[in-house]
Amino acid sequence: MTPSGETAAEKRRAALGTALFAAAPATAAGLLPWLLTHWKVQRPVPGGLPAQGAGVLLIGAGAVVIASSFVRFAVEGIGTPAPFAETKHLVVGGLYGFVRNPIYVALAAAVTGQGLLLGQPKLFGLAALGAIPVEAFVRLHEEPGLARKFGSEYEAYRENVPRWLPRLTPWRPATAG
Template sequence: MRRPMAAVASTVFFVLGPGSVAGLVPWLLTGWRVSEPIPYWAPFRVVGAVLLAAGVVVLVQAFVRFVVEGQGTPAPVAAPERLVVGGVFRYVRNPMYLASLAAIVGQALVLGQLVLLLYAAAVGVVAAAFVRWYEEPALSRRFGVQYEAYRRAVPPWWPRRRPWEPGESHRDGEQQ
């Protein structure tokens, strides 16, 4: 896929995918109304704002990486031509799911809407199942040995301490 088309398709998927999961649904659940679940909630709001901002930044960076490095989109219908392993993907295999969860949890804390924590848990379970039963097998079939080396070296959910370098075979570069 050519980069301009990949950029347009990624933008559309960004709005439909993470935009719906981390934006529209939280709004539908809460109306983005602020509540005060317990006294002295302010420190939680600060943490929430940081999580929300970090989640958005990581999502945007990951989507850009799909266009620039992968020459495609994160959407399965317009999958990248190349395996995307740069940027935040050097630390963790599933940064987009983690960033979406951070954005949802961030909203829960900023708004004091604890229902969003339950929603985040549900999204996390669905994402983990999707990764395990669809995404990993599909990437294995599509990219073979290259994906398997990446999969062995980069953890799916908890980021590495140091960025992975292609050719490095073990997690965090430790020899086994």
């Protein structure tokens, strides 16, 4: 066991499960946009090169946020982002100190970025429509489950970290002692 109480096997399982769960965001931010657009650039691109540059930045930022969040689930949470293989610990570090749902925010940014890069407004619709089931899932399943599992620890987190629009500075939980 490590000083924090996890075994090497638990850590390996968390890393493997998180890597396997990467298929979900790859589908949302990769396969679905491709099915709608075949990644064809519409000419002329509305907004031209500035819009495409912003799109590249959103796609890149989204990918970095998703990857770092997945690592945080495996390393800090000792689990995965998957609802069927939850974390052992509440994840509040890294980007989770700024916003409670960085993966969902990053997915919307990546899809929106593809819309800008490709000049494909239908991807803005995909991002907006995708927000509806995500909002419902977060409010009706994810948050109540976290409240049951982590109790006052999650309540303090929820009171201090916004669901969708990031804080300007990271929240850090009060430490005992």
